[in-house]
Amino acid sequence: MGFLDIRNVTKSYGPVEVLHRIDIAVEEGEFLVLVGPSGCGKSTLLNMIAGLEGISGGEIAIKGRVVNGVHPSKRNIAMVFQSYALYPNMTVGQNMTFGLEMHGVPKPDRDRALADVAKLLQIETLLDRKPGQLSGGQRQRVAMGRALVRNPDVFLFDEPLSNLDAKLRVDMRTEIKKLHQKLKTTIVYVTHDQIEALTLSTRIAVMNKGHVQQLGTPKEIYDTPANLFVATFMGSPAMNIVPATVEMQNGQPHAAIADADGSIRHLRFSQANLAEWAGKSIHLGIRPEAITDPEGADRKSGNIQPFTNRVTVTEPAGSDTFVTMTLSGKDAIARMRADAAVVPGQHFDFAINMEKAVAFDPATEERITP
């Protein structure tokens, strides 16, 4: 039993079921990120934890207490909203202590809690201002401060960074992570940004169409995606998905893929059980950083396969250079070192780290597990 238990929870609007039997147990101090495209039900699930939406089936328990039907204010949770939802008529200080005031906490205690949190977030100088006089980043801090002051069991974040500009978003991301490491609080965080999910979380639930597609640590999600959806949704640029056939050579399974000129090349799999798939089609999944120049290849990998192919486009991005090529008729992207000597239109000797490659069943779109 976890700290926050989501057991077989469903949500229906009339006859339409939008969340299907969600089952997640969150441990104390965990940072769980719910990530998925818009309309996947992640915000609905968060609102159900908060008590802002009813639960159609199953139950949600916080610290072992079932909270179905319990009023949001009695669940001992705090929420940070996408629009920050700061009360425009109150000062920052009043905003942050409003919850305590509603819960009947005496003024001296409120002031002490406010002072502590303001110091933690370095917003002491803002306490007398109105939200309208703050910048986006400051509002974000105040919104977090309002949640922290309550000292709740569970923090809920609803896409808190999506209203900030790119640079500030990265800063605040680090800030939130720091805060979590310092306070060891239990957090459920909703975002559609997979980078945020990977960087912040201790565990990720990837959601799509009301189902949890995969629940796991960022590394599990990134390296061994459960299916094609997770593989393509997580990571930027997305994982390259290339149609391939499994062929046996020297008793070892190989992926047969076509290069830009149409000739078939063979790449040895590290995954021995793919022998069962000999002669069948699969989808081969390779992360962009697993395709490099030979010098840039991962030294620790035991299975680097050479692959010569024509380069279509190069996109220098400062720290990396993204190289586009054609594999089995599809565009594939390689992430190279910035100084790799790649010229568009010419052939280049790539190195593919097949240890990191994954294979998917084209029929079910599930990963073929070793």
Place this chain on the structure above:
Amino acid sequence: MAAVTQDTAVSTGRFTRALIYLTLLLFALFYLLPLYVMGVNSLKPLSEITGGNMMALPSQWTLDPWRSAWSTAQIGVEPTGLKPYFLNSILMVVPAVAISTIVGALNGYVLTKWRFRGDTWVFGLMLFSCFIPFQIVLIPMAVVLGKLGLAGTVTGLILVHVVYGIGFTTLYFRNYYASFPTELVRAAMIDGAGFFRIFWRILLPVSGPIAVVSVIWQFTNIWNDFLFGVSFGGTSQPMTVALNNLVQSSTGVKEYNVHFAGAILAALPTLFVYIGRYFVRGLMAGSVKG
């Protein structure tokens, strides 16, 4: 509120501009003319009016017509002046405006932030009341007031105006609150505020502009109402009815100067409320920014 700056306004030539101002000035004068006539004639003795030359300034300035209209003029059979009726109107209009505005605000709050099945229908029906002519409800209203024992009282008039005004005030507040972020209400719910606490602490403080609109609209309508006043006023008739009784009296000399003074007295409160708007706007300007 988007500020129109010099950059965004269409630039015009000097001649066009002069033409525009001239036209505006003419129209302003045209509309100010009745007020001028009323003003000057309420400040001269009756003999100067009956002697012709209504447009001239008084040769002998006097406040007697105002005193007479206020406290001694013959209203119906009693020589009371307009004073008691003015009081009736105040006693009627203040609670009626306050109640209908508060109820409208609550309705708007419920219809946007505490949605329920069929709420759009409820709103539609309330809106319907904005389109019903006064005359249609006279008989049913009289029956209801009679049954309640409120016929011919100020309380009865307050009830009538509140019922009639709720449609409009609900419309104003509903549309205003519709653009108020629901996330704020949700945040307040998580913070532990209840239905009325959220309304009082979160929504009302930012409702200034729409409250001003609602108050002006309701005050103007209720103060200027004649039909309900004359139908249900009984012994506590409002100012409008008294003014009619003063002006339309068919006996004795027609004291035009007193009539003018009375008419201005009857119109003044709405004017004050209207000007008061700018005062309130000034008060609000600093607080609801952002």
